[in-house]
Amino acid sequence: xxxxxxxxxxxxxxxxxxxxxxxxxxxxxxxxxxxxxxxxxxxxxxxxxxxxxxxxxxxxxxxxxxxxxxxxxxxxxxxxxxxxxxxxxxxxxxxxxxxxxxxxxxxxxxxxxxxxxxxxxxxxxxxxxxxxxxxxxxxxxxxxxxxxxxxxxxxxxxxxxxxxxxxxxxxxxxxxxxxxxxxxxxxxxxxxxxxxxxxxxxxxxxxxxxxxxxxxxxxxxxxxxxxxxxxxxxxxxxxxxxxxxxxxxxxxxxxxxxxxxxxxxxxxxxxxxxxxxxxxxxxxxxxxxxxxxxxxxxxxxxxxxxxxxxxxxxxxxxxxxxxxxxxxxxxxxxxxxx
Numbered sequence: 001x002x003x004x005x006x007x008x009x010x011x012x013x014x015x016x017x018x019x020x021x022x023x024x025x026x027x028x029x030x031x032x033x034x035x036x037x038x039x040x041x042x043x044x045x046x047x048x049x050x051x052x053x054x055x056x057x058x059x060x061x062x063x064x065x066x067x068x069x070x071x072x073x074x075x076x077x078x079x080x081x082x083x084x085x086x087x088x089x090x091x092x093x094x095x096x097x098x099x100x101x102x103x104x105x106x107x108x109x110x111x112x113x114x115x116x117x118x119x120x121x122x123x124x125x126x127x128x129x130x131x132x133x134x135x136x137x138x139x140x141x142x143x144x145x146x147x148x149x150x151x152x153x154x155x156x157x158x159x160x161x162x163x164x165x166x167x168x169x170x171x172x173x174x175x176x177x178x179x180x181x182x183x184x185x186x187x188x189x190x191x192x193x194x195x196x197x198x199x200x201x202x203x204x205x206x207x208x209x210x211x212x213x214x215x216x217x218x219x220x221x222x223x224x225x226x227x228x229x230x231x232x233x234x235x236x237x238x239x240x241x242x243x244x245x246x247x248x249x250x251x252x253x254x255x256x257x258x259x260x261x262x263x264x265x266x267x268x269x270x271x272x273x274x275x276x277x278x279x280x281x282x283x284x285x286x287x288x289x290x291x292x293x294x295x296x297x298x299x300x301x302x303x304x305x306x307x308x309x310x311x312x313x314x315x316x317x318x319x320x321x322x323x324x325x326x327x328x329x330x331x332x333x334x335x336x337x338x
Contacts, residue, residue: 053294053296053333053334053335054094054097054333054334055097055296055331055332055333055334056092056096056097056098056099056311056331056332056333057097057098057099057329057330057331058081058090058099058329058330058331058332059090059098059099059100059101059329060083060088060330061326061328062085062086062326063083063085063088063090063330064083064084064085064315064316064317064320064326064330065081065082065083065084065090065301065313065314065315065330065332066082066083066084066113066114066115066128066301066302066313066315067081067082067113067114067115067116067125067126067160067257067301067302067313068080068081068082068116068257068302068303068304068311068313068332069116069117069118069123069124069304070118070304070305070306070311071118071138076093076094076095077093077094077095077306078091078092078093078138079091079092079093079094079304079306079311079332080092080102080116080118080123080138081099081313081332082113082114082115082116082125083105083112083113084112084113084114084128084315084317085105085112085320086105086106086111086112087105087106087107087110087111087112087113087127088101088103088104088105088113089101089102089103089105089113089116089123089125089136089141090102091141092332094306094311094334099332102141103136103141103142107143108134108143108146109127109130109132109146110125110127110130110132110134110143111130112127112128112129112130113125113126113127113128113134114126114127114128114157114158114159114160115159115160115161115171115212115213115257115302116161117161117162117163117168118138119163119168119183121137121138121139122135122136122137122138122144122183122188123135123136123137123138124161124163124168125161126158126159126160126161126170126171127158128157128158128159129155129156129157129158130158131148131149131150131151131154131156131158132146132147132148132149132158133146133147133148133149133158133161133168133170133179133181133191134146134147135147135188144188145188147179147181147188147190147191148191149172149179149191149193151175154175155174155175156172156174156175157172157173157174157208158170158171158172158179159171159172159173159208159210159211159212160211160212160213160257160258160302161213162213162214162215162222163183163215163219164215164218164219165215165218165219165220165237166182166183166184166219167180167181167182167183167184167219167237168180168181168182168183168188169194169213169215169222169237170191170213171210171211171212171213171224172210173208173209173210173211173227174208174209176196176197176198176202176204176209176210177193177194177195177196177197178194178195178197178210178213178222178224178235179191179192179193179194180192180194180195195235195240195242197210197242200242201233201242201243201244202224202226202233202242202244205228205229206228207227207228208227208228209226209227209228210224210225210226211225211226211227211255211256211257212224212225212256212257212258212267212268212302213225213258214258214259214260214265215260216260216279216283219237220236220237220238221234221235221236221237221282221283222234222235222237223235223245223258223260223265223279223283224258225252225255225256225258225267226255227254227255227256227270229251230251230252230253230254230255231245231247231251231252232244232245232247232252232255232265232267232277232286233245234283234284243284245279245283245284245285245286246284246285246286247277247285247286247287247288248285248286248287248288250288252267252269252275252277252288253269253271254269254270254271255267255268255269255275256268256269256270256300256301256302257300257301257302257303257313258302259302259303259304259305259310261305261337263278263279263280264276264277264278264279264337265277265278265279265286266303266305266310266337266338268300268301268302268303268312269300270299270300270301270317272293272297272299272300273291273292273293273297274291274292274293274300274303274310274312274335274337274338275288275289275290275291275292275338276288276289276290276291276292276337276338277289289338290338291338292310292335292336292337292338294312294333294335296312296314296331296333296335297312297314297333298314298315298316298327298331299314299315299316299317299318299319300312300313300314300315301313301315301317305337306334308336308337309334309335309336309337310334310335310336310337311332311333311334312332312333312334312335313332314330314331314332314333316330
């Protein structure tokens with residue numbers, strides 16, 4: 001059976017990251033090994049409960065989930081999880097352990113899906129190597145709008161999204177561009193190549209670059225993690241000034257998803273841990289703090305905050321590719337914040 005170029009790309013990326021994870025695990029930094037200094041760990045909890053960790057299951061044998069978004073409206077907290085392999089969006093609630101399909105993969109060109117966020121009754125979805133972004137209804141999953149960066153033959157990977165200050169901002173892990181679309185007035189505008197990172201301190205290298213993104217001060221400041229360097233960057237949306245956040249010589253290696261909560265930033269790392277960064281001086285500096293590991297983690301990609309806990313996506317990308325088999329079922333786990 002002939003593999004698609006997309007499958008080959010994902011397999012190569014997973015293999016490279018798997019090797020890196022193996023090195024990290026051997027040094028005692030994996031959630032399944034000895035805890036690093038200052039780290040805390042969560043043990044395994046039961047499905048749908050457990051004070052140490054709650055497990056939510058995703059149906060399907062080849063889901064390889066990537067993104068997550070939480071809708072806190074209503075009596076029950078609803079969350080959505082994306083499938084990187086075929087673009088399916090799954091729906092769950094913090095009151096039940098089982099998730100169900102919500103929006104079928106492949107609809108309107110959504111053949112892969114990564115980072116997501118909920119804004120009112122809209123679900124913004126990053127389209128990975130399709131070069132597209134999708135806006136879905138949180139009510140029934142139908143497509144409200146498709147945004148297309150028209151990559152043509154140009155490699156691209158639309159990875160994550162944040163909404164703030166009347167705009168949706170998307171990262172591209174391959175092209176040095178931050179994309180933006182207006183969300184004002186209840187409508188979503190066309191996507192534009194808002195910020196070219198060429199010539200800024202955010203230097204693109206081989207591998208995955210700009211990944212997780214969050215906003216502060218109602219969209220005035222963006223914070224982006226660069227996966228292949230472990231660096232964090234601050235973007236002023238008024239001036240487009242890009243600066244590296246000073247972490248005091250430290251880094252957040254293999255940083256993927258970001259969760260913002262006040263001055264705290266939680267970095268989900270593919271190596272199997274979540275690191276707390278305390279941002280200071282208007283997000284210009286950061287102090288690396290507590291680390292959360294867990295036996296429940298399986299190549300985590302991102303998370304979303306649910307009160308004092310984090311809902312963490314287990315992608316198992318290290319088990320993606322020919323000859324590899326994921327451990328079923330795929331899961332989202334709830335653990336305490338670092």
